[in-house]
Amino acid sequence: MAYLKSILVGILMILVLCLSVLSKYGVGKNCTNTKKGDTIDCIDIYKQPAFDHPLLKDHKICWNLNFIRKQNISKIESSDTKASSEQIHQLGKEIVCPVGTVPIRRTTKRELIFSNLLRKNKQNDTNGKLLLRMNHHYVSVETPYTYTVYNGAIASFGIHTPSVTPDQYSTSQMWIQNGVGHATNSIEAGWAVYPELFGDHNTRIFSQWTADGYISTGCFNTMCTGFVQIHSQILFGAALNPLTPYGKEVFFSVIMDEDTKSWWFCIGNEHKTPIGYWPSEIFIYLPGASLIRFGGIAGAMPNTPSPPMGNGNLPTEDYKMESTGFMRFLQVVEVNGDTRYFGNSAITQKDTSADCYDIIFRKYGYWKRRKHGYNSMIFGGPGGNCP
Template sequence: MLLVVLIAFQSIYHVYGNETINKSLGLEHKGTIKTIEGDNGDIIDCVDIYQQPAFDHPLINDLQMEPNTYPIGTKMNSTFEFDIRQDWNKNEECPEETIPIRRNTNTSYYNDYHKQTFSMMGDQQNQNILQRSSGGHEYAMAFDEGSSYYGTQAVFNVWNPHVERNEFSSSQVWITSSSPSINTIEAGWIVYPSKFGDTHTHFFIYWTADNYQRTGCFDLDCPGFVQTNRHYAIGTTISPFSTYGGNSQEISVNIFKDIPSGNWWLQVSGYMVGYWPKSIFTGLADHATDVKWGGEILNSRTRGQHTTTQMGSGHFFGEGYRKSSFIRQLKVADAGLFPREPGYLSKIVTTPSCYNLNFWKNPRTMMGTHVYFGGPGFSSICK
């Protein structure tokens, strides 16, 4: 009976998801009250909060404006923790009771929308990651695999790596459950020309409830994530970014389960942005079983050789601070939403001659438990 219900839900979702994508393809989003254009070309539609894509989902029919519970030590307001800038709202802002949605005019991305598989994780992860690496996805990640997780937080330094056409490079966190099917919530920064139509660095989110088959999407590209904040637009460019040997620019990401509602909330550099509803998940409706941090690239070998797409800063972890990409202050949360150091960290590096990673635990320092990772892609040792 459960299988029949799940198949029916996925079929309904597939129809609603495509409908939302078709309506937003280069056009004003449904429910738009105001449109703002940034200097960098981003077009932002200020959409009635109750007409955002999430409410096209058959299982989402109410709005939670803020969490009932927070991880201990989490700031409960929108004060900046880091100097992140969104070009679109430096002169204007979305009105009350609206949310900002970036308009995407990249037709080719949406034409291939359900053919693309961005990433995958889960308890079968080690075997599946190795299988996917032969299909072009390459990883350098650390993971903490335990029994029950109810949140994670970390600080990412932001780069703008070189990425070949039709490929991507991301620095991100995955919070995952694998039963009865792989569920995942993902967030971080990415360079993805065929999705965003440029080579800028963008903040992104992603989710799936069925191992990347029929459910899930980036950002607000389909019904799923419920946004509550009118100041932060998911999918817009991150500015400024780090420079080799220079200043390190950072964002913080905090994902946690609001225990009373079961919803998974997202906080980005002080902004409480919104949530993934409990109702769209199966395994993650309860808790996560592992958390990962690191980088991923897509290698399409367009010239018969390894891609030149870079991971992180484009430099190996051994070059260190101000030169290599890092994610610091890694934390996980238990059922009491108490942030703690990860337990026994392991790592998966699929192509160490091209990209690598290492981690350290220094809990009393600014870096805390942290990973350094990245690499240049094609080189004399990476072919």
């Protein structure tokens, strides 16, 4: 009897210990959701992993969102606006978290190991030679190098699902960046198809950041501490599902709060939905951005063909936006909070041959603005054995 009692006491102690660990993140008293194979835990908003960052011990969540205001810009067609709004609604409809909690996608051990390897593979070794990493190609349109400071970037992204293998990945994204080399402070956000990182072939919302050129800081999504989640349903890693072969579209934006210098990630156009933010404390040289870039990246392991980018079709001079990867309404946010479109000074870049990937950027006059969004880019391609 005494032996049985000691066993029960031991089991009870283990349960208490487990509950104490879970309660640190608010899991024990809340709930777990499953969506498209993901496990989503509802975490007490003040106990989410972001606050494990040593620089965020005394951080207070900012709830003053007045700076995310309705922008005085041309709106996209009503049918596309409706589709974008429905897309946003679909993102979080299966996630139900109690009041005072936020959804956090549970990261697997495999994903953590892989994410850590990706960060290390961006660094240089002691001999100055690049460590073995995925080869990648990119196309982009970016602001020219000047002394102009930007407080954010906004664009409507076409959503596609390029066909990639476990050894490949493909993104459509924006960059907000300042500094060079080891002083690079950067936020990347958009969508990615990345089987090795996410464990499937879904098109997912993603982000990546660093405060020192990926020497010791930064990661994808919330795989490390730093990003503060505030939305109760939509989160990084959420799957996007195009309804047609050419995809739908949704607005993504990263905007800095001038008062706190924190960078907010939002979804939506006329009424932006804030998902969360990167606090100013985790950056060194990002009180404003010197470079804004929009484009795509296609990566693959060495000696492996490059994957498709966009929807896999090359852009052509007849500018058929519905048949290729695209972004439109490309805008930057100025230091006074106003937005403006990319002008003719925007620079297009690519690092491979035009039969693999290409990009065309155009700024339109009055008659084509409604269709193409004042300015837009069509981009992508089939990939393959690209130089």
